[in-house]
Amino acid sequence: RKEVEQDPGPFNVPEGATVAFNCTYSNSASQSFFWYRQDCRKEPKLLMSVYSSGNEDGRFTAQLNRASQYISLLIRDSKLSDSATYLCVPPYGNNRLAFGKGNQVVVIP
Amino acid sequence: GAGVSQSPSNKVTEKGKDVELRCDPISGHTALYWYRQSLGQGLEFLIYFQGNSAPDKSGLPSDRFSAERTGGSVSTLTIQRTQQEDSAVYLCASSRDTGPNTQYFGPGTRLTVL
Numbered sequence: 001r002k003e004v005e006q007d008p009g010p011f012n013v014p015e016g017a018t019v020a021f022n023c024t025y026s027n028s029a030s031q032s033f034f035w036y037r038q039d040c041r042k043e044p045k046l047l048m049s050v051y052s053s054g055n056e057d058g059r060f061t062a063q064l065n066r067a068s069q070y071i072s073l074l075i076r077d078s079k080l081s082d083s084a085t086y087l088c089v090p091p092y093g094n095n096r097l098a099f100g101k102g103n104q105v106v107v108i109p
Numbered sequence: 110g111a112g113v114s115q116s117p118s119n120k121v122t123e124k125g126k127d128v129e130l131r132c133d134p135i136s137g138h139t140a141l142y143w144y145r146q147s148l149g150q151g152l153e154f155l156i157y158f159q160g161n162s163a164p165d166k167s168g169l170p171s172d173r174f175s176a177e178r179t180g181g182s183v184s185t186l187t188i189q190r191t192q193q194e195d196s197a198v199y200l201c202a203s204s205r206d207t208g209p210n211t212q213y214f215g216p217g218t219r220l221t222v223l
Binding site for chain 2: 043087
């Protein structure tokens with residue numbers, strides 16, 4: 001099993017709808033995890049950092065399922081500006097964060 | 110404050126030439142990372158520096174790749190005898206400390222090897 005796996009998509013989402021996707025990981029030694037957002041031809045930028053089992057920030061909810069070894073991101077009331085690739089960084093105890101390849105989200109008017 | 114900066118933003122070189130890519134991390138950040146991202150792909154970890162500790166070079170794809178970090182701040186990634194498969198965006202990131210901390214990315218250097 002790869003360190004981090006994400007379904008690349010694309011996830012085509014009607015504007016205003018809810019979309020959710022998961023990121024599975026193979027090792028776990030901490031509870032911190034991150035979601036980054038990467039726009040086309042831009043660098044990744046932090047979307048959410050979570051130091052517990054979950055976090056909610058406005059329309060975005062991130063959760064950790066340690067038993068099944070996945071983290072999830074849910075976007076409610078999707079906006080056109082949410083179109084991007086979302087990179088997961090699951091919990092690891094070492095110094096190096098392992099990034100998933102990303103879930104591409106396309107919000108359709 | 111100033112974010113992570115990288116130079117050059119774009120670099121076109123001929124196969125076989127050496128290139129140097131520069132990264133200026135956020136002031137006070139002790140950890141510095143280099144990644145490579147090919148078109149449509151995820152981030153590939155290359156190397157990690159933390160303070161004065163020996164760097165984690167486990168991600169470097171070949172001995173043509175090397176990196177230095179002088180004075181605990183600026184870092185240079187060097188690729189010798191470049192190959193076409195080295196073409197990618199090279200991203201640098203820094204974070205405050207060791208462990209699972211937020212990484213802040215620079216805008217990247219887009220390297221094209223002809």
